[in-house]
Amino acid sequence: MVKRFFAEFIATAILVLAGCGCAMAFALNGVEGAGAVVGIAAAFGMSILMLAYTVGPISGGHANPAVSFAKALNKEITWKEFGIYCCAQVLGALFGSLLLAMVMWAWKSGQAGQNHIYAMANEAFFADGKPTFMNFMLSTMAEMGLTFLFVFTVLGVTSKKEWSNIAGIVIGLALFGVHLVGIPLTGTSVNPARALSALVFSMFDGNDVGLKALTLIPMILGPFMGAFAAWSAFHGFFGKKKEAAAE
Numbered sequence: 548m549v550k551r552f553f554a555e556f557i558a559t560a561i562l563v564l565a566g567c568g569c570a571m572a573f574a575l576n577g578v579e580g581a582g583a584v585v586g587i588a589a590a591f592g593m594s595i596l597m598l599a600y601t602v603g604p605i606s607g608g609h610a611n612p613a614v615s616f617a618k619a620l621n622k623e624i625t626w627k628e629f630g631i632y633c634c635a636q637v638l639g640a641l642f643g644s645l646l647l648a649m650v651m652w653a654w655k656s657g658q659a660g661q662n663h664i665y666a667m668a669n670e671a672f673f674a675d676g677k678p679t680f681m682n683f684m685l686s687t688m689a690e691m692g693l694t695f696l697f698v699f700t701v702l703g704v705t706s707k708k709e710w711s712n713i714a715g716i717v718i719g720l721a722l723f724g725v726h727l728v729g730i731p732l733t734g735t736s737v738n739p740a741r742a743l744s745a746l747v748f749s750m751f752d753g754n755d756v757g758l759k760a761l762t763l764i765p766m767i768l769g770p771f772m773g774a775f776a777a778w779s780a781f782h783g784f785f786g787k788k789k790e791a792a793a794e
Contacts, residue, residue, distance in 0.1 A: 548628070548631065550605055550606075551605060551606040551628075551630055551631075551632075551769075552606075552634075552635045553634075553635070554605040554606035554608070555602075555606050555608075555609060555610065555632050555635035555636050555639065555689060556635040556636070556638055556639035556642070557602065557639060558598045558608050558609070558610040558636075558639065559596060559603045559611070559635070559639030559640045559643065559741070560604070560611040560639040560640065560642045560643035561594055561610075561643070562591070562594050562595060562598065562610045562611075562640075562643070562645075562738075562741065563639070563640050563643030563644055563647070563741055563744060563745075564643045564646060564647065565590045565591065565593070565594035566587065566590045566591035566594060566643065566726075566741075567643070567647055567741070567745060568590075568647055568650075569586055569587050569590035569630055570583075570587045570590075570625045571647055571650070571651060571778040573586060573587065575742075577785050582614075584726075584727060584731065585727065586647040586724050587730060588722075588724075588725075588726035588727045588730065589723060591722050591723065591726050592719045592720060592721075592722045592723025592726065592733075593719060593723075594722075595610065595715075595718055595719050595722045596716060596718065596719025596720075597715075597719075598610055598715075599714060599715030599718055599719065600647065601714045602748040603715065605713075606632070607623075607624075607705075608715075609632060609636070609770050610636060610639075610738075610740075611636065611737070611738045611739075611740065611770075611773055612632070612633045612636050612637070612738070612739045612740050612770075612771075612772070613694050613698060613737065613738060613739060613770040613773065613774040614698055614701055614784075615629050615633060615636070616774045616775070617698045617701070617702060617773060617774040617775075617777055617778045617781075618630065618702075620691075620774075620775065620778040620782075621702060621778055621781070621782070624724075633740070635699040635706075636740040637740045637743060637744070639740070640738075640740040640741050640743065640744035640745075641743075641744045641747065643744065644744035644745055644747065644748045645748065647748070654779040659660060670741040675794075682777065683764070683765060684762075686732075686733045686766075686769070687764070687765035687768055687769045687772075688731075688769070689729065689732045689733050690733055690736050690737065690765055690768075690769025690770055691764060691769045691771070691772045692773065693725045693728065693729045693733075693735065693737050693772070693773065694725075694737045694769065694770040694771075694772075694774055694777070695773040695774075695776050695780075696721065696724075696725060696777075697721050697722060697725045697737055697773075697777075698773060698774045698777035698778070699777040699780060699781055700717060700718060700721040701718055701721070702777060702778065702781045703781065704717045705744045705784075706781075706785065712722025717791070722737075725737055733766070736765075736766035736767075736768060736769065736770055737770050737773070739766065739767040739771065742763065742766035742767060742770075743763065743766075743767065746763055746766075
């Protein structure tokens, strides 16, 4: 269990460093538009692909509490293990965000007049700087839908041992596609640990701390709702077949 804890810690830290680090690098260099979206999405997708084949054999390489939640519902890990996984993932995400924040603070100290920790805080549901109920609901639904697609793919492709050779590729491509769609909509969470860690360090930028805290609701609630919906759909489609085969 100790090995699995550190595997999830390292995996989530790498995911944050690769994905959010790419976003931050683009922001620092003024890269915007479709090129930035594709680059950031590719960074997240490629990092989870790499992690699937490195730490995957140790812990599963979830790097995401929503994925671990669905795995617990599917009885692939116990609820005690789910709690340990979540702790490892949140701490790993915080560690990755801390390293990125240190880079950003160092950069800001040498760049007079520049004042932006790149939007890892996911403030897409704000309108004119103020949250609206409609955008709040749309962001939650968007995160739920995107997480549903990702987690449903994870559950499906890891359900058979004969697919283990391609599982990492499929999961990486799924995360890439989810970010392509989600970045223009919400900034894309689909990962409560990553969203929480990014928000914690974005608060040190000093502005609108209370408003930024509100982003945690759709960025955490949406992924867990999506993971539950994905497990429910997967169990509805394939659960009875597995139970019949076991009997």
